Amino acid sequence: MxxxxxxxxxxxxxxxxxxxxxxxxxxxxxxxxxxxxxxxxxxxxxxxxxxxxxxxxxxxxxxxxxxxxxxxxxxxxxxxxxxxxDHHEVLLRHCPEFGDAAAFKALMASHVDPSRALEHLFRAAMQRWMGGWHDDEYTExxxxxxxxxxxxxxxxxxxxxxxxxxxxxxxxxxxxxxxxxxxxxxxxxxxxxxxxxxxxxxxxxxxxxxxxxxxxxxxxxxxxxxxxxxxxxx
Structure with a gap:
């Protein structure tokens, strides 16, 4: 084996x-x-x-x-x-601010718990990618x-x-x-x-x-x- x-x-x-x-x-x-x-x-x-x-x-x-x-x-x-x-693309399609490092950093800083906010954002971005409704927007x-x-x-x-x-x-x-x-x-x-x-x-x-x-x-x-x-x- x-x-x-x-x-x-x-x-x-x-x-x-x-x-x-x-x-x-x-x-x-x-x-x-x-x-x-x-x-x-x-x-x-x-x-x-x-x-x-x-x-x-x-x-x-x-x-x-x-x-x-x-x-x-x-x-x-x-x-x-x-x-x-491509996690960058997956996040960007859901959250356009991710393409601008300063804007994204400001967005995360606006939350009481940035780490938890990022987790929720990533989950939502993954759901969008995995859902199949926007397949034409992703390279893969x-x-x-x-x-x-x-x-x-x-x-x-x-x-x-x-x-x-x-x-x-x-x-x-x-x-x-x-x-x-x-x-x-x-x-x-x-x-x-x-x-x-x-x-x-x-x-x-x-x-x-x-x-x-x-x-x-x-x-x-x-x-x-x-x-x-x-x-x-x-």
Missing amino acids: GQIYLVRHGQASFGAANYDQLSELGYEQARLLGQWYANSHQAFHRVVTGGMVRHRQTADTCMAELPKPALADTEWVTDGDFAEF TWPDFRRRCVRALERLDTPGSKQTTIVFTSGGVISTLMQHLLGLQDFQVMELNWTLANCGVTRLLHRPGQFTLSYLNNYSHLEWLGQPGTVTYR
């Missing part, structure tokens, strides 16, 4: 000009995950990244903690179908995103079913794959996505033609090895 580890990237740079970069804490989260795997003598036959900068930064930082002999025969693959949906529709996530997972269904693969991807991808495996409703995908920790790990067991969930959103490595505040969700 093979294993597939789906890793959400480390904390990115939300609010910065370029979101697709790990924050300092994001790098630390990736290091802690790598140390966890090194301590448990975990080896990987294949490393897959979703093609985004934050995916590769997380992968490079994490895998650098493993002993070099453990990586000697590891295959590295980039698969763009494991890339995240929700059904198209869902199909490519499943397609990416199915590409891991290789004859070498006893291989161990680690995939560095994003929360939206992982949540959508859980929908596929567990039969979740669309609104549950949105709720699950909001709860996935940065550098949290979801483990699948794999036989040819079959994927089974082993555990979801494990971040024990951050709690055990990290300092207070190491567990983040944004």
